[in-house]
Each structure stands twice: as C-alpha cells, then as structure tokens.
Amino acid sequence: AQSVSQHNHHVILSEAASLELGCNYSYGGTVNLFWYVQYPGQHLQLLLKYFSGDPLVKGIKGFEAEFIKSKFSFNLRKPSVQWSDTAEYFCAVFSGSQGNLIFGKGTKLSVKP
Amino acid sequence: DGGITQSPKYLFRKEGQNVTLSCEQNLNHDAMYWYRQDPGQGLRLIYYSQIVNDFQKGDIAEGYSVSREKKESFPLTVTSAQKNPTAFYLCASSWGRTGELFFGEGSRLTVL
Numbered sequence: 771a772q773s774v775s776q777h778n779h780h781v782i783l784s785e786a787a788s789l790e791l792g793c794n795y796s797y798g799g800t801v802n803l804f805w806y807v808q809y810p811g812q813h814l815q816l817l818l819k820y821f822s823g824d825p826l827v828k829g830i831k832g833f834e835a836e837f838i839k840s841k842f843s844f845n846l847r848k849p850s851v852q853w854s855d856t857a858e859y860f861c862a863v864f865s866g867s868q869g870n871l872i873f874g875k876g877t878k879l880s881v882k883p
Numbered sequence: 884d885g886g887i888t889q890s891p892k893y894l895f896r897k898e899g900q901n902v903t904l905s906c907e908q909n910l911n912h913d914a915m916y917w918y919r920q921d922p923g924q925g926l927r928l929i930y931y932s933q934i935v936n937d938f939q940k941g942d943i944a945e946g947y948s949v950s951r952e953k954k955e956s957f958p959l960t961v962t963s964a965q966k967n968p969t970a971f972y973l974c975a976s977s978w979g980r981t982g983e984l985f986f987g988e989g990s991r992l993t994v995l
Contacts, residue, residue, distance in 0.1 A: 776925075779923065802981055802982045802983075804982060804983065806986075812988075813973075813986045813987060813988045813989065814926075814973060814975075814986040815986070816983065816984075819982075819983060860925060860926065862926075862982065863982075864981065864982020866980055869931075869933070869939075869980065870928055870931055870941065870982075871916075871928075871982045871984060872928075873918075873926040873927075874925055875923060875924055875925035876923075876925050
C-alpha cells in the first residue's frame with residue numbers, strides 16, 4: 771500500500787534558522803505531491819504542490835520543495851524561518867490509480883522568537 | 884464567499900450515541916472527503932465521494948457512515964460501533980482528480 775513518511779515529529783528552531791523537512795513516499799508510479807500547513811487554530815491549507823515539470827516548486831510565504839524522483843522524496847525548505855511559521859506541516863501524495871490523497875503523520879514546527 | 888462549512892465545531896456525546904457531522908461546500912466541487920486527525924497520526928481517510936449518490940470507503944471506514952444525496956453536502960455519521968470516536972474530523976472537497984483539496988475548519992468530537 772502507498773505510504774508517506776515524514777522524518778521528524780517535532781522540529782524546534784530559532785528565528786532566521788534554515789528549515790528542511792523530509793518527506794518520502796512509497797509509490798512507484800506517477801504521483802502528485804503536496805505540502806499542507808495547519809497554523810494554530812486555523813484550517814489546513816495548501817502550501818505548495820508538484821504535478822509535473824520543474825522539480826523545484828515554490829509556494830507561499832517563501833517555502834519551496836524539491837521533487838527527487840530517484841529518491842521518492844519531496845522535501846520542504848525555507849532559508850530563514852519566522853515565528854509565524856510555527857505550525858504543523860503535512861506531506862501528501864496523490865496517485866490517479868488510487869484516487870485519494872495519502873498524508874504523512876505531520877511535523878510540528880516550533881519557531882522561537 | 885466560497886468555502887467549506889463544517890458544523891458543529893465542537894460536539895460532546897455520551898458513549899453509545901450516534902452523531903452526525905455536517906459538511907457543506909459551495910465551491911461546486913465534485914469530490915468530497917472525510918478525514919480523521921489524531922495527534923501524531925496525521926490525517927486518515929474515512930470516506931470519499933467522487934460524484935453524487937456514490938462513495939467509497941477509505942482506510943478507516945469501520946464505525947462510520949456517509950451519504951451524498953446532494954453535490955454540496957456530505958454528512959458523516961459516527962456510529963456507536965466506532966470504538967474510539969473522540970477525534971478531530973476534517974471535511975474536504977476537490978474539483979478534479981489531482982489531490983488538491985480544500986478543507987473545512989473541522990469538527991472536534993469528544994465522547995464521554
């Protein structure tokens with residue numbers, strides 16, 4: 771069965787530190803890849819997505835992610851985090867053959883001011 | 884304003900009672916989904932529906948039921964057969980088969 775692994779359960783950073791959150795998936799076919807974010811008290815929202823083309827995708831608030839097909843990875847990065855980036859981040863994978871979105875277990879990011 | 888409305892936001896029920904969570908969307912999306920979110924577990928798919936009058940079980944459908952009589956509505960019933968119903972429930976919708984979902988604000992169910 772398709773699965774998504776997020777490497778870190780909880781990451782704590784100081785403001786201005788660089789961020790990289792790991793995501794690996796197990797499906798070998800064509801997939802669409804996503805990062806969703808859930809800020810405290812807010813609904814889950816799309817951060818960025820990859821369907822095809824340039825494997826380096828840019829999302830909102832300065833986030834980017836790189837799709838490396840050979841490694842089945844879609845890691846999320848931000849050069850300099852802010853306190854307002856404190857949230858839970860979910861990697862998700864969609865395959866047309868399965869027809870639904872599979873989520874990782876999430877990574878909580880805490881940014882210290 | 885287009886979006887997904889879930890109600891109620893908070894719900895308390897006694898063990899053994901069925902409860903129904905409402906989900907309404909005015910985005911004209913064909914597909915709708917119900918996920919359950921537990922701390923450290925991510926989001927797990929309960930049921931989804933690609934079109935009206937049709938729905939499929941997700942990974943954790945046992946103890947839940949749904950209906951899709953209208954395009955804009957996809958209510959979830961948590962039955963007394965669900966062994967651990969206390970959780971945060973998220974409804975979502977999408978316009979196509981891409982995986983890009985729009986989420987509601989969620990309903991937190993606590994069973995006492």
